[in-house]
Amino acid sequence: MEGEFGPNYAHVLADSLVLxxxxxxxxxxxxxxxxxxxxxxxxxxxxxxPAERRLGRDIAPKR
Structure with a gap:
């Protein structure tokens, strides 16, 4: 959730968003x-x- 909504708002959503x-x-x-x-x-x-953001951001592989 933090990747999509940001670290602060993700915690607010987790506590307050009723699914x-x-x-x-x-x-x-x-x-x-x-x-x-x-x-x-x-x-x-x-x-x-959107569907294209549901799996999170691509993270570059470590070299």
């Missing part, structure tokens, strides 16, 4: 045992994150 699919905050949904992938997909759907 309509689960009727819980992001943090509570993760704590309830829902897989991080499913939670991320729900966040992306609800926040309209």
């Amino acid at each position: 309509s699919q689960y009727q819980m905050s992001v943090k509570a949904t993760l704590e309830s045992g829902v897989s991080p992938r499913d939670v991320w997909d729900a966040v992306c759907d609800q926040q309209d994150v």
Whole structure:
């Protein structure tokens, strides 16, 4: 989430964004045992994150 929303706003979203699919905050949904992938997909759907950004930024390989 930090890669998409920034370090500060990601934490705000985790605590305050209620995922309509689960009727819980992001943090509570993760704590309830829902897989991080499913939670991320729900966040992306609800926040309209484009498909090309859902896997995060490309990181250059170490040499």
